[in-house]
Amino acid sequence: MLVDKTILLVIGGGIAAFKSLDLIRRLRDEGARVVPVLTKAAEEFVTPLSVSALSAEKCYRDLFDLTDEAEMGHIELSRLADLVVVAPATADLLGKMANGLANDLASTLLMATDKRVLVAPAMNVKMWEHPATQRNVATLKSDGVLFVGPDEGPMACGEFGYGRMSEVPDIIAATSAALGDGPLKGKHILVTSGPTHEPIDPVRYIANRSSGAQGTAIAAALRDLGARVSFVTGPADVPPPQGVDVIAVQTAAEMKTAVDRALPADAAIFAAAVADWRVTSASGSKIKKTNGKLPEITFSENEDILAGVSALKKNRPALVVGFAAETDDVIAHATAKRARKGCDWIVANDVSPETGIMGGSENDVTLITAEGLENWPRMAKSEVARTLAARIAAALNG
Incomplete structure (x- = not known):
């Protein structure tokens, strides 16, 4: 269970973003508070209204929103959570994380956080297999970023292979493990x-x-x-x-x-x-x-x-x-x-x-x-x- 845990959920832009809505619901069912952050691209797939309604939280979107900065600066937002989850984690987000880029709210939060980060990659199989992506993944793993997936299977683009975002129950299990609630807790x-x-x-x-x-x-x-x-x-x-x-x-x-x-x-x-x-x-x-x-x-x-x-x-x-x-x-x-x-x-x-x-x-x-x-x-x-x-x-x- 994730009772009394706060999850900062960064939703990247991709067709897998629709799974983030179910992920929010399931995380809350487990007792977690979910604070959502949408990238610009994510808004092409899910709406801030639906994300906010399911999470019962304000949906954060803009790095330069002066009202948000007055209420809760992006540094504070990046550290309020027990865990940061990025789902879906696009090739673009992984590249920004691996190379220290911070030009929007999501990437800035990921740079500023002092909490563990769990990513659920989702992208076309060729993008996942690209040497640049694999270099970024290797860098992030060596930095201590946790990964769940991607899974193998058919994709929205019609291709087949690794690149599908993990299913919600798997992300929930990885979230519990990242918070020290995994099957080896206490061992x-x-x-x-x-x-x-x-x-x-x-x-x-x-x-x-x-x-x-x-x-x-x-x-x-x-x-x-x-x-x-x-x-x-x-x-x-x-x-x-x-x-x-x-x-x-x-x-x-x-x-x-x-x-x-x-x-x-x-x-x-x-x-x-x-x-x-x-x-x-x-x-x-x-x-x-x-x-x-x-x-x-x-x-x-x-x-x-x-x-x-x-x-x-x-x-x-x-x-x-x-x-x-x-x-x-x-x-x-x-x-x-x-x-x-x-x-x-x-x-x-x-x-x-x-x-x-x-x-x-x-x-x-x-x-x-x-x-x-x-x-x-x-x-x-x-x-x-x-x-x-x-x-x-x-x-x-x-």
């Missing part, structure tokens, strides 16, 4: 992510090709379902998500210490690509070349973080999930890893160079549990994260 979840760097000397280290994108997306998806997330990350290529407790580390040993300190947790997701070995005695100064003679480097095995947490007698999370990045016999190796490590689930994926998964934007995974295998279709890492987060929520609440 603490530990997520590890990224590579580790094991020093050879002050300027060289052993690493791997993990970008940290999948672990970062998982942390964000769990956060969006209401969880308190402890995010232990190695030196990743992507920035950590907003709204989580970030613990930055470099080495496997540092990651283990951070994991130990973050426990207890209701669940632990080990998405980090932790180095199996470290240099036994890293040099304190740069190792120099000496007449073609190769340096002698000895290695030691790093402590197994996943196996260690899985074997805990005290403070073991109710659900421990590992990852298996393999290049051959993926399912066989991942199944054996689940048994060897003692974890509850393993997320297996093929990271052979030809897949483009390691460091890429998509993933193709199989979830291995005690009940068997779940083969998920190849999809964006953000979608993998949301699917996994939903499975985790079901398991913890089952």
Whole structure:
């Protein structure tokens, strides 16, 4: 329920704006107060009168309305809400948000707000797939903006694909989750992510090709379902998500210490690509070349973080999930890893160079549990994260 919550609803211009009327009604049914803001383009699809009547609130439209500025300045309006929802979020609005443009009331409010923002994109499939839109979406996600949809299906223009605004019940659910009322409310979840760097000397280290994108997306998806997330990350290529407790580390040993300190947790997701070995005695100064003679480097095995947490007698999370990045016999190796490590689930994926998964934007995974295998279709890492987060929520609440 959204009782006593105030939602600032920004309605963008597009045929999906008609859904905003039902969204207002449903939000109010849940107990929320809805303060509507219409863009100029939105007025071509829904009228200020209908929006105001359904919301029982003044409909805000003009940045330069002196009466409104006297009664409630746009800065105050941007901060009165518990959450800002943009539905529909057009390509134009997403572009303004991502690039810091503020030339009308809606974009100015979105720039001035200090509250979380949830957007429900709606546009033609080609507009959604356009590189500029995808760049803007990536920027907004890294800024901590929450997304619901878009969905796949037929469009008013006659085309088919991703770009449909999510249905109202899905937006309501995402709104509840954004306000901390999701299915993981009250749960603490530990997520590890990224590579580790094991020093050879002050300027060289052993690493791997993990970008940290999948672990970062998982942390964000769990956060969006209401969880308190402890995010232990190695030196990743992507920035950590907003709204989580970030613990930055470099080495496997540092990651283990951070994991130990973050426990207890209701669940632990080990998405980090932790180095199996470290240099036994890293040099304190740069190792120099000496007449073609190769340096002698000895290695030691790093402590197994996943196996260690899985074997805990005290403070073991109710659900421990590992990852298996393999290049051959993926399912066989991942199944054996689940048994060897003692974890509850393993997320297996093929990271052979030809897949483009390691460091890429998509993933193709199989979830291995005690009940068997779940083969998920190849999809964006953000979608993998949301699917996994939903499975985790079901398991913890089952």
